[in-house]
Amino acid sequence: MNKKWKSFQKLTEKCYENMIGAEExxxxxxxxxxxxxxxxxxxxxxxxxxxxxxI
Structure with a gap:
């Protein structure tokens, strides 16, 4: 997995934490x-x- 995909994975995790209120x-x-x-x-x-x- 290239570096950008890894960054996207980390951002996705942060967004999910945001959804449950763990990340502001x-x-x-x-x-x-x-x-x-x-x-x-x-x-x-x-x-x-x-x-x-x-389409």
Whole structure:
């Protein structure tokens, strides 16, 4: 797993902690979404069918 995917995993964990009230910083949601968009674009460079756009 590359570094960005690991970062996304950590952000996801932080967001779940935020949902249960254990983490008060809600910036993880926006940061996680931005990182996910980057990851999808990168993955599509090697696999155009990765996370296809819904039509």
């Amino acid at each position: 910083d809600d910036s993880c949601w926006q940061n996680g979404f931005e990182l996910l968009k980057e990851l999808v674009l990168e993955e599509r460079k090697t696999d155009p069918q990765f996370a296809p756009d819904p």
